[in-house]
Amino acid sequence: MKKILIINTGGTFNKIYDPIKGDLMVDKGSNALEQLSEKWLCDLKILNIIGKDSLDMSNHDRLELLATISHSSYEYIIIIHGTDTMDITAEYLSDGDCQKCIVFTGAMVPYSIDPVEATANLCSAYGYINALKKSGIYIAMNGVMDVYEKVRKDRKLGKFISV
Amino acid sequence: MKKILIINTGGTFNKIYDPIKGDLMVDKGSNALEQLSEKWLCDLKILNIIGKDSLDMSNHDRLELLATISHSSYEYIIIIHGTDTMDITAEYLSDGDCQKCIVFTGAMVPYSIDPVEATANLCSAYGYINALKKSGIYIAMNGVMDVYEKVRKDRKLGKFISV
Amino acid sequence: MKKILIINTGGTFNKIYDPIKGDLMVDKGSNALEQLSEKWLCDLKILNIIGKDSLDMSNHDRLELLATISHSSYEYIIIIHGTDTMDITAEYLSDGDCQKCIVFTGAMVPYSIDPVEATANLCSAYGYINALKKSGIYIAMNGVMDVYEKVRKDRKLGKFISV
Amino acid sequence: MKKILIINTGGTFNKIYDPIKGDLMVDKGSNALEQLSEKWLCDLKILNIIGKDSLDMSNHDRLELLATISHSSYEYIIIIHGTDTMDITAEYLSDGDCQKCIVFTGAMVPYSIDPVEATANLCSAYGYINALKKSGIYIAMNGVMDVYEKVRKDRKLGKFISV
Numbered sequence: 001m002k003k004i005l006i007i008n009t010g011g012t013f014n015k016i017y018d019p020i021k022g023d024l025m026v027d028k029g030s031n032a033l034e035q036l037s038e039k040w041l042c043d044l045k046i047l048n049i050i051g052k053d054s055l056d057m058s059n060h061d062r063l064e065l066l067a068t069i070s071h072s073s074y075e076y077i078i079i080i081h082g083t084d085t086m087d088i089t090a091e092y093l094s095d096g097d098c099q100k101c102i103v104f105t106g107a108m109v110p111y112s113i114d115p116v117e118a119t120a121n122l123c124s125a126y127g128y129i130n131a132l133k134k135s136g137i138y139i140a141m142n143g144v145m146d147v148y149e150k151v152r153k154d155r156k157l158g159k160f161i162s163v
Numbered sequence: 164m165k166k167i168l169i170i171n172t173g174g175t176f177n178k179i180y181d182p183i184k185g186d187l188m189v190d191k192g193s194n195a196l197e198q199l200s201e202k203w204l205c206d207l208k209i210l211n212i213i214g215k216d217s218l219d220m221s222n223h224d225r226l227e228l229l230a231t232i233s234h235s236s237y238e239y240i241i242i243i244h245g246t247d248t249m250d251i252t253a254e255y256l257s258d259g260d261c262q263k264c265i266v267f268t269g270a271m272v273p274y275s276i277d278p279v280e281a282t283a284n285l286c287s288a289y290g291y292i293n294a295l296k297k298s299g300i301y302i303a304m305n306g307v308m309d310v311y312e313k314v315r316k317d318r319k320l321g322k323f324i325s326v
Numbered sequence: 327m328k329k330i331l332i333i334n335t336g337g338t339f340n341k342i343y344d345p346i347k348g349d350l351m352v353d354k355g356s357n358a359l360e361q362l363s364e365k366w367l368c369d370l371k372i373l374n375i376i377g378k379d380s381l382d383m384s385n386h387d388r389l390e391l392l393a394t395i396s397h398s399s400y401e402y403i404i405i406i407h408g409t410d411t412m413d414i415t416a417e418y419l420s421d422g423d424c425q426k427c428i429v430f431t432g433a434m435v436p437y438s439i440d441p442v443e444a445t446a447n448l449c450s451a452y453g454y455i456n457a458l459k460k461s462g463i464y465i466a467m468n469g470v471m472d473v474y475e476k477v478r479k480d481r482k483l484g485k486f487i488s489v
Numbered sequence: 490m491k492k493i494l495i496i497n498t499g500g501t502f503n504k505i506y507d508p509i510k511g512d513l514m515v516d517k518g519s520n521a522l523e524q525l526s527e528k529w530l531c532d533l534k535i536l537n538i539i540g541k542d543s544l545d546m547s548n549h550d551r552l553e554l555l556a557t558i559s560h561s562s563y564e565y566i567i568i569i570h571g572t573d574t575m576d577i578t579a580e581y582l583s584d585g586d587c588q589k590c591i592v593f594t595g596a597m598v599p600y601s602i603d604p605v606e607a608t609a610n611l612c613s614a615y616g617y618i619n620a621l622k623k624s625g626i627y628i629a630m631n632g633v634m635d636v637y638e639k640v641r642k643d644r645k646l647g648k649f650i651s652v
Contacts, residue, residue, distance in 0.1 A: 001307065001325055012348060019434040020484040022338060024350065039279040041271065041322040042306025108204065108345040113439050116202040116278050120286040127290025130308050143205025144164065145293050158346040159204035162164055175511060182597040183647040185501060187513065271508040276602050321509040327633065327651055365605040367597065367648040368632025434530065442528040442604050446612040453616030456634050469531025470490065471619050485530035488490055 002130055005074035006122075008033055009050040009057070009065060011082030013118050015110035024110065026053055032111035033080070036119055045074075054082020054106075062089055066096045076101045076132075078125045083108060083153050083160070086139065090148035094137045103129045103138045104148065108158060117142070165293055168237035169285075171196055172213040172220070172228060174245030176281050178273035187273065189216055195274035196243070199282055208237075217245020217269075225252055229259045239264050239295075241288045246271060246316050246323070249302065253311035257300045266292045266301045267311065271321060280305070328456055331400035332448075334359055335376040335383070335391060337408030339444050341436035350436065352379055358437035359406070362445055371400075380408020380432075388415055392422045402427045402458075404451045409434060409479050409486070412465065416474035420463045429455045429464045430474065434484060443468075491619055494563035495611075497522055498539040498546070498554060500571030502607050504599035513599065515542055521600035522569070525608055534563075543571020543595075551578055555585045565590050565621075567614045572597060572642050572649070575628065579637035583626045592618045592627045593637065597647060606631070 008014065014027045028051040037044040049068060050061050069077055081089055083106045090104055105125040107118035125140035132138070139151040141160035154161045171177065171193050178187045179194070191214040200207040212231060213224050232240060244252055246269050253267055268288040270281035288303035295301070302314040304323035317324045334340065340353045354377040363370040375394060376387050395403060407415055409432045416430055431451040433444035451466035458464070465477040467486035480487045497503065497519050504513045505520070517540040526533040538557060539550045558566055570578055572595050579593055594614040596607035614629035621627070628640040630649035643650045 001309065017350075017435060017439050020481070024343075036279060036283065039272075039277065040283040040306055041280065041320075042283075044306070109202075109343060113343050114202065116199060116282050117204065119279050119282045120199065120203040120205075123283040123286040124290035124293075126306065127287035127292075127303060127308060128294050129290075130287075131291050131294030131296075133294075133296070140290060143203055143207070143289065145290060146164065155346070157204075180513075180598060180602050183644070187506075272506060276506050318509070327635065362605060362609065365598075365603065366609040366632055367606065367646075368609075370632070435528075440528065442525060442608050443530065445605050445608045446525065446529040446531075449609040449612040450616035450619075452632065453613035453618075453629060453634060454620050455616075456613075457617050457620030457622075459620075459622070466616060469529055469533070469615065471616060472490065483530075 002076045003045070003074060004076045004078060004126065004129055005045050005047060005072060006033065006078045006080065007047045007049060007065070007068060008080045009061070010052040011054050011080060011106045012110055013080050013107040014051075016112045026051055032118065036111065036115070036122065040123070052082070054084040054086065057082065057085050057089065059092070062092045065089065066093060066098065069093070069098055069100060069102070070096075074100075076129050078122070078129060079104050080122065081106050083141070087148065087152060090137050090139065094148070099135050101129060101132050101135045103140050103145075105140050108142070165239045166208070166237060167239045167241060167289065167292055168208050168210060168235060169196065169241045169243065170210045170212060170228070170231060171243045172224070173215045174217050174243060174269045175273055176243050176270040177214075179275045189214055195281065196285075199274065199278070199285065203286070215245070217247040217249065220245065220248050220252065222255070225255045228252065229256060229261065232256070232261055232263060232265070233259075237263075239292050240266075241285070241292060242267050243285065244269050246304070250311065250315060253300050253302065257311070262298050264292060264295050264298045266303050266308075268303050271305070328402045329371070329400060330402045330404060330452065330455060331371050331373060331398060332359065332404045332406065333373045333375060333391070333394060334406045335387070336378045337380050337406060337432045338436055339406050339433040340377075342438045352377055358444065362437065362441070362448065366449070378408070380410040380412065383408065383411050383415065385418070388418045391415065392419060392424065395419070395424055395426060395428070396422075400426075402455050403429075404448070404455060405430050406448065407432050409467070413474065413478060416463050416465065420474070425461050427455060427458050427461045429466050429471075431466050434468070491565045492534070492563060493565045493567060493615065493618060494534050494536060494561060495522065495567045495569065496536045496538060496554070496557060497569045498550070499541040500543050500569060500595045501599055502569050502596040503540075505601045515540055521607065522611075525600065525604070525611065529612070541571070543573040543575065546571065546574050546578065548581070551581045554578065555582060555587065558582070558587055558589060558591070559585075563589075565618050567611070567618060568593050569611065570595050572630070576637065576641060579626050579628065583637070588624050590618060590621050590624045592629050592634075594629050597631070
């Protein structure tokens with residue numbers, strides 16, 4: 001078994017309902033992942049940074065992410081990221097040329113609203129990275145998993161597809 | 164992307180509550196998998212056979228499973244199986260020498276009671292098989308995934324562990 | 327047993343997550359109530375009107391609600407309403423002097439996100455109206471139930487309290 | 490608002506899934522009620538006794554229940570009870586002639602498997618008892634609520650009906 005790090009950067013995966021505001025917000029912690037880890041009966045190694053909606057993600061944030069990956073002792077890293085700019089961050093890391101095996105994932109529906117799609121995406125990424133042999137930047141979403149250039153969000157269908 | 168078949172043989176994964184009897188029973192259909200498929204926004208190819216609790220699985224059932232695999236056009240197959248005799252059926256298929264890539268999975272908690280662990284197991288198997296290069300018989304449960312001889316159910320802990 | 331009508335006017339009770347927009351919206355139908363009715367094993371008589379967020383409710387909408395109540399053959403009516411202007415609509419109906427037994431309810435958390443509070447509110451209103459003897463305008467929320475003047479939303483606590 | 494005591498005696502309402510045994514068992518605590526109380530944003534006063542399946546309830550248990558009710562300072566009491574012998578215990582308390590207002594409730598589906606029906610039953614009982622004027626023994630289940638002689642479990646339909 002490989003040692004895998006999950007870097008949680010925020011996005012829909014982590015959104016929770018705030019009854020006072022009557023709106024959804026990104027949980028700055030990793031409550032969704034911790035609950036998933038407990039229910040899966042599997043200790044996940046989680047690192048929590050940035051904590052933003054995909055559309056608020058800046059290049060400053062991307063630099064922080066790249067630095068975190070480069071300084072980490074882990075070779076196999078899953079990144080939970082908002083879906084709208086997942087491709088931009090993947091491209092950014094690809095340019096960074098970090099020689100690690102990185103799988104992006106996230107969710108169309110917050111774990112706290114319905115845990116199935118978020119759990120399915122994260123755990124497919126977890127299974128995928130366990131069998132991957134080559135370094136590179138990958139995306140695993142909605143049952144589609146490949147190098148990041150071959151997976152993109154279809155905004156009309158509301159899911160990720162293979163291209 | 165590989166073409167993957169999911170053969171659903173029953174087990175805890177598929178148990179549902181019967182309010183009239185006040186007890187759990189194995190759903191003979193694949194309602195749990197179909198719901199998972201819909202929520203994951205991913206068409207899963209499902210084949211439903213046997214529909215039994217793990218402890219009721221006979222060698223006749225195992226022969227049916229082996230025949231189904233051998234006659235299938237799919238090279239990559241996930242088998243949903245009860246947890247108590249998953250190792251026995253894995254051994255049986257190994258003796259059958261079918262030269263395909265097979266990943267067993269299942270659940271400690273029925274999908275209908277709490278979908279997280281069942282979804283996590285199935286989808287980690289789905290990600291794992293997508294990146295596997297060699298034929299063989301594997302198990303993916305509770306975040307542990309390897310050739311079947313190296314993964315077993317720990318009855319005391321109530322989860323699968325690496326051995 | 328009394329014959330009870332549930333008039334669904336919208337509000338948080340009925341909000342659902344739209345994965346394409348990544349936001350919550352008021353379901354124009356009564357899917358939440360219909361699901362509740364099915365799971366409770368109890369045929370609820372539901373009438374769907376207005377379908378708005380509490381803050382978008384106009385006096386034109388309130389007139390429609392009053393007319394609907396006046397023309398209805400039901401003497402016992404539960405109104406599902408957004409929480410922010412529940413008191414205004416209750417006051418409006420009180421001025422309308424309709425001589426029926428009316429209980430307002432709603433939810434702080436959408437049924438589709440977590441069904442417990444919405445179900446608890448609606449069903450406490452259902453039990454309450456079944457034993458009420460006098461016509462009047464009542465509110466039943468978060469375990470507090472009384473004539474509408476004595477129950478109000480505490481915006482800081484994020485729940486309804488007795489005053 | 491009346492002061493209401495909830496006496497939890499066990500039954501399906503409180504059943505939880507034990508992943509080690511692969512079976513359902515009655516939770517000896519009141520986790521379901523405590524979770525409901527927290528989500529409803531309403532402090533419920535809970536007393537936990539007996540903790541048995543309906544079919545295991547003995548006359549010794551019923552005597553304990555009657556004594557608990559008689560010695561309690563509460564005049565309004567909800568009893569959570571297994572559905573199969575709810576009528577027998579109601580009759581028993583009726584013979585005990587305790588001059589309090591008592592509403593029995595319970596669930597066909599455990600709160601832990603799907604919280605909606607259990608929540609709906611408990612909260613309809615809560616609303617009902619709040620408006621009841623006369624002492625007596627009542628049942629509130631599946632939207633039906635009346636004196637206990639007029640509500641019974643229909644084993645074929647798998648729900649409580651009015652008779």
